[in-house]
Amino acid sequence: MSDDAAIEVRDLVRVFESRKGFLFREVVRTEALKGVNLRVRAGSIFGLLGPNGAGKTTLVKILSTLLLPTSGTAQVLGHDVTRETDWLRPRIGLVLGGERGLYSRINARENLRYFADLYGIPVSERERRITEVLERVDLSSAADRRVEEYSRGMKQKLHIARGILHRPAILFLDEPTIGLDPKSARETRKLVRSLIQDGVTILLTTHYMFEAEELCPELAVLSRGRVVAHDTIPGLRSRVGGDRTIEAEAYGFEDREVDALRALPGVSKVASEEYGPRTRLTLRMRTGVTGVEHVKAALREHPELTIRERRTSVEDVYLDLVEEEAS
Amino acid sequence: MALAAGEVSRLRTTVASLRLAVLQFMADPQWLVPSMIAPVIFGLVSFELFRGAGPYFLTYAILGAGMMSMWGQTLYGSGWATGQDRVFGTLEPTIQSPSPYLYVVLGRILWNIVIGLVGGGIVYGVVVVAAGGPPALPNPALFVVLFLFVMVTLASVGVLFAAAYVYTRYAGFIQNIGEFAFYVGTGCMFPVILLPFWTNPIALLFPPTWALDALRYVSIPGYTGFGWGWQVDLVGAVVSTAVYAGIAGGIFHRVERHVLEVGNLSEY
Numbered sequence: 001m002s003d004d005a006a007i008e009v010r011d012l013v014r015v016f017e018s019r020k021g022f023l024f025r026e027v028v029r030t031e032a033l034k035g036v037n038l039r040v041r042a043g044s045i046f047g048l049l050g051p052n053g054a055g056k057t058t059l060v061k062i063l064s065t066l067l068l069p070t071s072g073t074a075q076v077l078g079h080d081v082t083r084e085t086d087w088l089r090p091r092i093g094l095v096l097g098g099e100r101g102l103y104s105r106i107n108a109r110e111n112l113r114y115f116a117d118l119y120g121i122p123v124s125e126r127e128r129r130i131t132e133v134l135e136r137v138d139l140s141s142a143a144d145r146r147v148e149e150y151s152r153g154m155k156q157k158l159h160i161a162r163g164i165l166h167r168p169a170i171l172f173l174d175e176p177t178i179g180l181d182p183k184s185a186r187e188t189r190k191l192v193r194s195l196i197q198d199g200v201t202i203l204l205t206t207h208y209m210f211e212a213e214e215l216c217p218e219l220a221v222l223s224r225g226r227v228v229a230h231d232t233i234p235g236l237r238s239r240v241g242g243d244r245t246i247e248a249e250a251y252g253f254e255d256r257e258v259d260a261l262r263a264l265p266g267v268s269k270v271a272s273e274e275y276g277p278r279t280r281l282t283l284r285m286r287t288g289v290t291g292v293e294h295v296k297a298a299l300r301e302h303p304e305l306t307i308r309e310r311r312t313s314v315e316d317v318y319l320d321l322v323e324e325e326a327s
Numbered sequence: 328m329a330l331a332a333g334e335v336s337r338l339r340t341t342v343a344s345l346r347l348a349v350l351q352f353m354a355d356p357q358w359l360v361p362s363m364i365a366p367v368i369f370g371l372v373s374f375e376l377f378r379g380a381g382p383y384f385l386t387y388a389i390l391g392a393g394m395m396s397m398w399g400q401t402l403y404g405s406g407w408a409t410g411q412d413r414v415f416g417t418l419e420p421t422i423q424s425p426s427p428y429l430y431v432v433l434g435r436i437l438w439n440i441v442i443g444l445v446g447g448g449i450v451y452g453v454v455v456v457a458a459g460g461p462p463a464l465p466n467p468a469l470f471v472v473l474f475l476f477v478m479v480t481l482a483s484v485g486v487l488f489a490a491a492y493v494y495t496r497y498a499g500f501i502q503n504i505g506e507f508a509f510y511v512g513t514g515c516m517f518p519v520i521l522l523p524f525w526t527n528p529i530a531l532l533f534p535p536t537w538a539l540d541a542l543r544y545v546s547i548p549g550y551t552g553f554g555w556g557w558q559v560d561l562v563g564a565v566v567s568t569a570v571y572a573g574i575a576g577g578i579f580h581r582v583e584r585h586v587l588e589v590g591n592l593s594e595y
Contacts, residue, residue, distance in 0.1 A: 016590060061590070064423060065587075068584075090335070101415070102416075103347065103417060104415065106354055117343030117426075118422055118424040118431075120335035121423060276442070
């Protein structure tokens, strides 16, 4: 394992078996991870993107010692996740989030007290640390309320508080803002950003592209159990053909017009989509080679043309990669 | 601050789990029904059932109803609490913590023993009030010691139910089928010796059978039971409980490994 790697995964495969039928049971095998390779630098926020069912949660569970891989190896902090669980578990924080995962009939402070004991936080430090994390996640005023009275956002904060309670060296956040209202989601992202200042390595899974863009300097895209891309955000943009995107809309385009656009210098991709009576052409390109004026010139026969230029978003990159993998 | 698993005190895990069980009990008033109200009903039913059945009918009534109350709490409650962990989604974070889950279960069992004893006490009180006086016990001290030991033997079976709940979400199915069979088969309601002979060797596989037989020996003069006296019963109970404790330790380790292989910890 490289010196600065917090996570190193090689050829990781995970197959789930389920049984169907009552008398004659048929075994159904689902390959959730199909040879994943991944490396995450220590002290960074690493984003793991992917559609539903891509294998993100499966990978997180393997890395956090909650699931065994079928084959391949995974090391966290230089230790094997299948053989060195005793060493790893106190150093790992896991936030699976959601409505479940907490004792809802007791209050937040008691939830944290219980897990502080399970993690062996010294009794002399326990109360101070609980107060500290409750303040950090902004739950101090609700600390003595039953968790069942909490909103979804408050529960999410409590999940995070539990995940960081024992000062883990590495934190796994599985879709931390899913289902949250915009304000709670923004607060959660702010909290995640602040954690990196403590020197914690964070692996965050999400399918919100803007979230990945905002939080993760480096990310991997997981699709159908495979890593289809692993790079920095600028690296991923150039990988899909450019950091600029131009979208042109009109009532249909001729093939020759599309070919003309493809022939423009610096244009790497032209994709066409139908929107009711209108067609949208999406051009991926590098900055400074071809501009809006060139595209307008190529499509001058359309008086109803609307055109806009923007930076290629992580969502564009993600969709390109996932479509590429699917095809 | 992070500690290795070996550094996390097992006693602290047990106490934390016991504390959590108390808090959850206090937070959920529906538990009053099985733990406080049911023993009153068991006591009255048992009193009517055994009334006039010889000079020691009161002892029979107390043992029968008391065990019914404690059996449910100690055995059923221990497994059920783990099933609840699945439902709450707390099984994953608990297993992921450095504390061995066996000690989490142990804390819950201790609380269930306390509640079971309270239930037994309520039954005793109800029967005594109904009869107008306490039963004659030849050796009250030994009775109390064996009574407590019966709880330990019940708990030893409860640990296995808890392991079953970690293993699969369908453990409730097994427990629901087994509960009444074990209740009758181990002699909670009436002596096992009254059952067909072929059931006796099966009954002796369970620690509570030995402990309950010993308890009847010391509380009911003339009781013949298996015919080998309370001392042999006590040895049998200690040995079988030790075997169960050993099995539980080994099983938990394997069950935890199994669920990581299967990946069913989040299912409920």
